[in-house]
Amino acid sequence: MKPIDTQRLQAYLDGELSPAEAAAVEQQLAQCATSRQHLEQLRQRADLTKRLLKTPDVAIPPFTKKSVKRRHLGYMPWIVTLAACLAGAVWLLQPFKVEEKAPSSLYFYQEPAEVDANRPYVEQATNVLLISQETH
């Protein structure tokens, strides 16, 4: 009879098989000495693992919300803090920045006005605007 594979035996040992699957494994175990021996080895291995990996309990410290939040800053590299300070300083100085840029060129623009054919040309109303190139 073919022995039961390790993963299936492990799942049986850990109580992870359905009742039907567990019953099938038990039936096989009853007929296979190799599988029974293997199961016992897995049981001992599990006991050793649980014993070695378990760390002792410690006295539970009080939970302090503030101390945890303060500790978060400890994780932040100093360079990030410095960058944040610089960014803040630049932002604070922003309102004092003076716009010194002059328009690159100026020209006149004559708006079309209504023409009165009964009056001399020099008396015709015209709207002349001084505008910069940027606004055009």
Added chain:
Amino acid sequence: MSPFDSLYNQHYNRLRRLAVRMVGNEENADDIVQDTFLVLYEALDKGTTIEYPGTWLYKVTYNKSLDCLHRKKRLLPLETVNRSTIESREASSEEDTTNLEKKEQEALINAILASMKPRERALLVLYSEQCSYKEMAETTGLRFASVGKTLSRALDALEKQLKQHGYEAY
């Protein structure tokens, strides 16, 4: 006692055991556990309903441990401890011998765990805490169907390394 205090007292040591084994350093583990409970505190404060607080807390601790490992790169000692050199050391009394052996045993376990993938490490700790495969899957983000196989592989690797250092399960 508030629901938060009750969960804090009930789960503190379980989470600390996972964090200690994950990052191999008690100081960082304590920070991870405090951070985990801060997340819980804020979640409860917002009125979030947590169906399975035990698994939820494990998951947060696991993720924070991964973050910590990522930040600090390597916290666990990578050199393996030779059992024969441990036994050859002289101790002044029987009590000292026991303490020394315990310390060396801890160093050996940490070294073995450090050689494994974080997910396998977590599975072994959760296994030693009697967690079900479902809890292991939810904590580590592994598919439920893969837990048995991954756990078996991790147990095999642990057994092999323990044998090399003189620890026989049978």
